[in-house]
Ligand SMILES: [Zn+2]
């Protein structure tokens with residue numbers, strides 16, 4: 001059977017500081033799931049645990065009391081609406097969630113590619129070169145996989161993301177090509193063994209050039225060859241970003257040749 005786009009595990013609500021859109025309510029998100037026939041969706045607002053020192057000024061207000069304002073999540077027949085978060089890993093490999101909080105969430109997504117946050121998620125020195133960016137991506141990914149996390153409910157958010165190149169398309173493609181090698185293969189093998197989910201983020205899959213399509217496909221092909229399991233996330237911050245994403249996801253899943261064997265499910 002084919003890989004089915006029957007879920008969305010990366011969605012922000014109005015609570016995320018980069019959304020603040022009253023129209024991006026949990027009621028609207030649930031409506032989106034019903035209209036697309038999704039059986040499982042997960043809310044993943046930005047989160048920094050207040051018990052972990054080192055939050056940036058932007059993250060600090062997005063603590064547990066803040067993200068849990070969305071509870072209880074609205075319900076509808078046939079849709080499982082899960083409560084997750086997108087946390088952060090700093091340039092010094094500090095993860096913005098403490099072990100005491102793991103049970104509070106159904107799913108925890110960890111980004112290692114938030115390289116637009118220079119000074120916080122990436123040092124100025126590493127940001128300056130393709131090699132610095134590629135190397136730091138790999139060492140961050142290695143660090144996440146070495147942590148004693150509840151791996152069955154960990155997702156690796158948008159690994160291939162144009163933020164890797166500071167939103168410069170040409171630099172992004174260069175960084176991706178630099179990353180796609182033996183070290184990456186080793187890390188994807190470990191990710192597969194641990195059972196973490198690899199995210200296919202539709203906001204990074206509407207390719208702007210053939211070069212980008214090839215670099216991203218080559219990157220995720222390594223993950224597939226290593227036995228990783230994948231899930232879809234829109235990373236939507238506004239209602240318009242929920243529209244048309246199912247087709248983009250299915251198109252890329254087909255391009256990678258994914259089947260149900262390659263599918264990651266939360267809680268399974
Ligand atoms: Zn992100």
Ligand SMILES: [Zn+2]
Pocket residue numbers: 010012086235
């Ligand atoms: Zn996000």
